[in-house]
Amino acid sequence: MKTILVVDDELGSAEVLSLILEEEGYKAYCAVNGRQALVQARDVVPDLVIVDYMMPLMNGLELSRELRADPKFVDTRIVLNSGLPEAAIREEFDGYDAFLRKPFKVEALLELVERFIGR
C-alpha cells in the first residue's frame, strides 16, 4: 500500500485529508509541523508528502529541503500547498514536485497523488 504523509499545523485539515486518502486506498499519516513530520518520514519513508507551507517549528520549505537532502527520500514526491500564490514561494525553494493553492478541491489533489504514485 502506498504511504502518504500529510503535514499541516491546522490539524483538522490534515486529519480530514488523511481520512479521504485512506478511503482512496492509501495509508496516510499526519504531522502538525515539519519537525514532527521529519521524524515520522524517517520512520515510514512515505511515497508522497503533502506539506503546508507555514507551520511552527519547521515550515514546509525547511522540511522539503531536509527531505531533498536525504538520499533516503530520493523517490518521495513532495506536494506543497499554501494560501499564498506559488510565485512567492518558488523564489525561496523550487525542489517540490507540485504546488496546490489553498483552498483546493480534493479531486485536484487526488489526481496529483495518482499521477505521482498511482494507487
Place this chain on the structure above:
Amino acid sequence: MTSSTSDNLPTIERLHSAVPGFDQILGGGLFRTGVYIIQGLPGCGKTILANQICYGHVAEGGSAIYVTLLAESHSRMIQHLSTLSFFDVKAFPDRLAYISAFHDLETEGLKGLMSVLRREMRARKVGVLVLDGLVAASEGATDLDLKKFIHELQSIAVLQDCTVLLLTSGNIHRMAAEHTMVDGLVELEDKLFEARSERSIQVRKFRGAGPLRGKHSMRIDNDGITVFPRIESLYCIAAGDITTSETAVTSGIPSLDALLAIKGVPASSATVVIGSTGTGKTTLGLHFLHASTPEEPGLHLGFFEGRDRLRSKARSMSMALEPLEASGAVELMWQSPGEATVDEIAERLLAAVSRRGVRRLVIDGLSGFLESTVYPERIARFFSCLVNELRNRGVTVLMTLETRDVVSSVISMPWGVSGLVDNLFFLRFVHDEGHVERLLTIIKMRDSDYQAGLRRLRIDSQGMHIAGTYRADGDIIPSAQPVSSPEGPAPSPSK
C-alpha cells in the same frame, strides 16, 4: 524597547500601528512589549485590526507572527486579507507567518501553548505576536491558570521585545480574570441602530497613559480599519479662549456688508443663516464662497445639493465657480448624509481645511450632520467643538440651517445652535399684497454693531442683494419642509 538617560527613568517606546486614528486614541500607540486584549463579537473587525498592525510592523522592517487556535483557517484568512490594500505577499514567510497552535493547546494545555509562543518569538525574533482565539485557550483552564499564562506571556514579551495582541470574542460585558492582568483592553463593536449599523472602538483599559476615552467610530473598507476619534475628545477649546479678530470678512453681498458696522462679518467668526426651505440660504452661502481667492481659499461642504447642481445654481446668478475651482480658490465637497459618521465627516472637513489653508468655509445644511449621527444627544457639543476648532484655525465659517415651520416671529433654534454661533441671520418669506417677499433679519452679531430691522431680499440673475427696508405687516408663510431637532420629527431628506 526602552530609552533612558542617566537622569530619567526609562520610557517605554510605542508601537506605530499603521491603523489611521488608532494610535491617536491611545495617545501615541500601544506600548512595545505590552500584552493587550482586543475583544469583540465575531464580525466586528478584530482579525483585520490585528493583521493591519502586523503588516504595518512588517512594512517598517519588523517581523510578526499570527498564531491561531480554533479560528478561521489560514488559507481562508489569506484569501480574505488579500483583497485589502495593506496585504503584502512578500512578507511571507520570513517576516510574517500564520501558524496554528491548537494541537499543542489540545495535547498539552496552556503549557504547550506557551511553549509554542515562546519558541516562535525567539526563533523568528518577532516584534508583534497575535494569538487569535483566547476563548479556546481559556476553556478548561482555571482563572489562576489563565492569570499565570498571561503573567508568563508578559515576562517573555518584555524579554523578547515583542508586543502581544490577544484576540477574543468573549463576553464584552463580563469582567474576566485575564482583563485584570493585561496592559490594555480594546473593545470593538458593530451595533445596529434600526437599519443602520455603526462600528465603534473603545479603549477600556490602558496602562501607562491616558487614552481618548469613550467610543470612537470606525470604518472598514479596502484599506482596512480607520478610526475616527470623537471630535469632542480631540478638540475642546472654549469659545472664550479663541482670539477674536476685528478684521472684517465680506459676506460677498455688498448691500448686506453695508448693514454691518465693520462692513462684513468678523474674521474667524461663525455665522448661521437660518430659514425655511427656499428662502435663499444656499444662495447666501454661494456669495460667501464666491468671495474666495487663492490667497484666502474657500471650501463648500454640502449635504443635499451635489457639486454640479451647485455650480449650475451659481452660474445662473453670475457667480461661476469653475474658474475659482481651477485657480484653487474654491473646493466643493459633497457628503451624502447618513453614509458616514459625524466624526468621519469632521475629519475630512478639517483635513480639507488644513490641506488648502482654507479661510472661508460654507457648511450648507447643518442638518446633514444630524442625519449622520446615531447619537443625537452628542450633536450640540459636537458642533461646538468642531466650530471652535475651525475658528481656532482662522477659518470664518458660514453655516445654513433649515428651520421648522415659521408661523410666528419666534425663531426655533434647534440643537443648541445659539451656543456655537457668533452671528445669526434669519431669512423668511412674507406674503404682502399678493406678492411673496423674502426678508432678512440680522438677529445677532458678536462684538460688532449692525443695523437691525427687516430687510427685503431679492434674488435675480446677479444673485442676492438687499432691496430696502420692509415696513409692511405681511403674513409670514410657513416653511414647506419642517426640519427636526433631536426632540422633533425625522429630518427632511431634502432642502
